[in-house]
Structure formats: C-alpha cells, structure tokens
Amino acid sequence: MFSDRSAIGRVSSSSSSSSSTSLLALTLILLLITSINAGWIDEDTPRSAYTVVVPHAKQYWAPKHTKEPPHDDETWSPTESPTMTPTVASNSPSSPPTPSPTYTPTSTPTPDPLPFSNFDLTMSDEFNTNGRTFKDGDDPMWTAIDKNDYTNNALHYYDEGWAGTGEGSLNIRTSATKTSIVGFNDITLKKVHETKNFKSAMLQSWNKFCFTGGLIESEVILPGKHDIGGLWPAFWILGNLARHTYVGSSNNIWPWSQSKCVEEHVDSQKLSACLKTGHFGMEEGVGRGAPEIDIFEVQPGPVKHNTDQFGLMSVGQPFASHSLQIAPGKSSKRPGPGNWPGPGEWYEKPKLKFGPETCMNIAFYGTYNHFADAPSTTYDYWSDAISQNRQLGSKHFTGLHKFKLHWEPPSIKHGDGFINWYLDDELILGINGTSLKEPEGAEIPSEPSYVLVNTAISKDWGFPKTCPEGCGCKEYDCESVEWEKTCGFSPGFCDMLKSTEEGHSEPGANYKINFIRLYQDKDNPVHKVGCSTPERPTRKWIEGNAKSYMKEGDAAPLKKVPRGGGKCTGADNEDLRNICGGLSFGLCKNGGCLCQPGRTGPYCLSNDGFDDVIWDIQDKVKDLGLTAPLVTAPFVILIGMVVVVVAAVVWEGRQRRRKRLGYEQIRLDEKGGGVL
Structure with a gap:
C-alpha cells in the first residue's frame, strides 16, 4: 500500500510539475502577446478605439470672401462685408489692407482619388489615472518643462507643477503667479x-515618443472664457531635431523641410543637403530640419469677424488657427500681414482645400528669421505659415x-504627401504636397516629430490691438495696484x-485634455514610431549637441525614469502616490514604491511605454562593417521568456530525478541545525 501510494504520489507530483510548467509557459506567452500589443497604448483605451476607418475628407473650395459662413455660437451676429475686387497686395507690413480676391466656390466636394483605409492604434494616453505628474524623470512619454520661455514675447514661466491628471483628464493650469528668474536669455x-x-x-514628448505619419487626435475642453482674450492654448507637433523653448537647438533648423540641395540655402539651413559629409549619422545629400504642424492654436476674445483687425476676414474671435510652418519660405513677392495675397504671392488655391466656417489667416504669413550672433545675413531666411482659421463658439470652452x-509624408503610396486638419470630423484645411514644391522647394514634413500641449500668454496673441488712451502696454501684472500695469x-x-473654477482647488484657467491617440497604417512603411528612424536619424546629432537641448545646471537633456522608488506611507487616502497607485500598479514596501509589471515612474502611476521597433541601436556592429539585425522590444522579451521557460523545465526535471533517486528535501530549524 505504501509503495502504491508512493507511486501514485510520484505520478501526481510529476503531473503537477508538468502542469505548473505548462501553465508558466502559457502565462509567459500571454504576457508576450500583451507586450507586443502594448508599446505606447494605454491599457485604459476602450477596445472600440483600437481601429479607425480613415476616409479621404470631403474637401471644398474656399467660399467667397464676401460671404459669411454659418456660425455655431448663438451670440454671434453676421455683418456683411462689402464686395471685394482682386488687388495686388503690398509687401510692406505697414501698408493699408488689400481687399481679398473673390473665389468661386464649387457646389460639390472634390472627388477623392484614394479609397478608405483602416488605421490601427499605435499610441494612446487616456489620462485616467489621477495624481500623475510630469516633471523630468516622472513619465516615460511626457516631460513638463520647468524653465522660462523666451519665445514669442512670452509673459509666462513654464512650471512643471502646473500640469497633472485628475477627474480622468490631463489638466494644464494657467494662473497669475509670479516667478523670479536668473538665467540665460537664448534670444x-x-x-x-x-x-x-x-x-x-x-x-513635450521630445526624444521619448515620436512618430512619422498617421492620424493623431485629441479631445479637449479649451481654457478660460471664449470672449476674454489673452490665453494661447495649443496642440501641435515638431520635428525632433528642435526642442521647443531651447532656442539654441532650433536656430537654422526650425522649421526647415527641404531634403534636396539648394546652394543658396547652404548657410541658412544648418543641415543642408549640399553638405558633402554625413556627420552624426546623417545621410549625405539629405537635408534635415524641424518643421512644425500646429494641430490647433486657439485665440479667444470678443472681436468679431469683419471688424477691427479682422476687418477683411470672415472669421473673428474666438478662433482656432491650423498651420503648417516650413522653410524655406517665399523670399520675395510676399503678401503683407493683414492683406489678401495677390497673383503669384502665395500658395496656389487649387491645391489647398478649405472647410466651412473657415478663412485664410491673412494676419500671419510667416517669420523672417535673423540671428544676432550669425557671421552674415546669408544665415537669415524666411519661413512660411500656411494657415487657416476656424470659427469657434462658447461651446468649445465648456x-x-x-x-x-491626418499627416501623410511623401511616399510611393501618397506621392508628394498631404496634411488634413479636422474639428469634430469636419475638414478645416487640406494641403497637397505639390503646392509646396513650386515656390521655394519645401516639402510635406517627413521628420520624426514629437507632441506638445501647452497654454501660453503673449502680448502678441489675443491682447487688445490698441492700447487704451494713456496706457503704455509695457507691463502686465494682475497683482499690481498701478493702473499702468493692468x-x-x-x-x-x-x-x-x-x-x-468649479471642480478645482487652485485658482486659474484650466485646459483639459481627455485623451491623445495616434493611428497609423500598418501597410504603409513610411508610418513609423520612433524619434530616430533609419531614414531620419536624430540620436547622434542630439548626443553630439547635447548642450543645445539643456538648460543651465542640467546634467543631461532628460533624466531617466525610475521604476518605483518614490516615497510612500501605505496610507489609503486620496493621494495615490502614498499607495503607489494601488495593488494593480505597485506596492509600498519599506517606505518606497515597488512597481508591478507594465508600470513605471517613481510612484508606478504611468504605463511603461516603449517603441515596438528599436530603429537606432546603440552598438558597434556597424563599425566592423557588418549590418546589425533589426531588434524589436517584443523580440527581446521573447528571448527572455524562452530562457525562463527552458530554465523552469530543466529545474522541474532535476527535481523529479532527485525524488526518483531517493533524495529527501530537508529544512533547517531556526537555529540552523537539525532536520524538522
């Protein structure tokens, strides 16, 4: 009986061991599948949002300038503008406004040349976890910069503590709070x-998460009030070679989008295709830069269309501006700000498509870029802003x-490429790449680009155009009792x-972002995720010019994101950091956070995002004249899992063999001696 029991016991033990090993292998395989699908996808993203059908937009010709589009704000009242006749605009910014040419609208949409496409989700952040912070080193995707902004006559300081998550959204707060600064002005x-x-x-997702091509979208509530000017909320992307507000990184790089050699741009385009050497991993003969695509920049305020500074425009405040900013820009025969372009002064209308309730942004055509420390004016250049304003109403702020x-870089599939902007799935602006090539040779961007969300304050954006009588408009201080400063x-x-605001504990205007998602076409090889791709590498350039991407006192452009380690108490209160996000995110042990798999950050509050494909591998294989294999994050995980499974099987086999040979497991007592 005893031996029979032993035999049965051995068989049961063997079966149990085999089952355990099989279960372990199955678990690891499931983890592998999960990791392959993860990447930058937030686990809170609803399954219904994992795929989108991307039709070609219903693109319309521009409506007549003299006809006012319908408006969605019940407080809006139209004012008919006088009939305009075409006039050539002056290049002088101070010249009187020139009337708009009259364009004949079509009654039907332009037919689409390409079919519908299915795009798959490749990145999402739902911002559902409360208490997330974004200071340098907190999050694998986002960095909230903590520095002064010297660009665009900024009146604000960017504080890393003014961004966080709560109530299921990302919140960017803007307040009348003072900051004293001692630093270096990049301008x-x-x-x-x-x-x-x-x-x-x-x-910013600079040098963390970047993408090339695809469809990116965000659902937002705009900050402040629709009829009070002064705030500048934005959602945009920028080429990874330039880090915004770090001006040294962008000089003669922003917003260049020209890959071919043009001799007259050798000085003004720092990474010109005319350069005969390919330093820092750059491909010889390929021009590089950091073009900018503004998904939106919003200007609230009370000034209506066809009045004051919008006297020749059918869209007034509040509006959203949607722009492509590129260089080289038109170097001559440009329209002056506030003037409608005359013949040959701007990009051709047949290759630009406009949606309803929109108007060309004739207030801003681009920038003349001059650098005080440049050796000569050959380093100066024009950059163009192809921009369309879309009328907003109070509902967009509540x-x-x-x-x-939708951004399609140049490719075999899409020719010269195109960009389309939408609000609530309705077309705002469409740009075909062929329209960019003719004036100066610019192109639809093909640079890996990162995502930015912010609210700025500048006297150049939405402030009263004319100062009140006796007001110098030189100082702006909400806390001052002096009339001259308010x-x-x-x-x-x-x-x-x-x-x-209701639902908030601190004063200020709040910009709320419900989610940010990116979709890409898996059948389009141009669509990529990564900040340094084979076609457009950036890693070595950034490493070789690291100081341009740092502020004074930084040891490196970005800090590493720790997996846990944040101080915690274990107290189950409203602050998730004290409990490291809870059991599904992490554990508080000995006063420090330990993160569960798939979680990261000091308090385990962030998804552990990663690029599915590591395009730019930091190794020395190529120095030997060999070609390194393509390494993907899931491939590395798979190899690790195979090793673990093999080790588990070997260990189980050894245990069974030891039992067959009569070995008995012993345990020592607490004093270290004797068999229990």
Missing part, C-alpha cells in the same frame, strides 16, 4: 534677472471637442485667472 544671449507674472505648463490631424489686459482677464 539676447545675455544673463537676465527678471520676474514673470504668470505661470502655465507645457508637456464641452469636449475633437481636433484631428490697463493693457482684455477686460476680465485678471479676474478669470484669479478665480477658482
């Missing part, structure tokens, strides 16, 4: 000591609305930033 190239009277936040960008604001602006 004047001098040390400065100044005080900024406003704080806001900017999130409820969620979806802004979307007279330049839009009425109600300071009160708006000093008040606390």
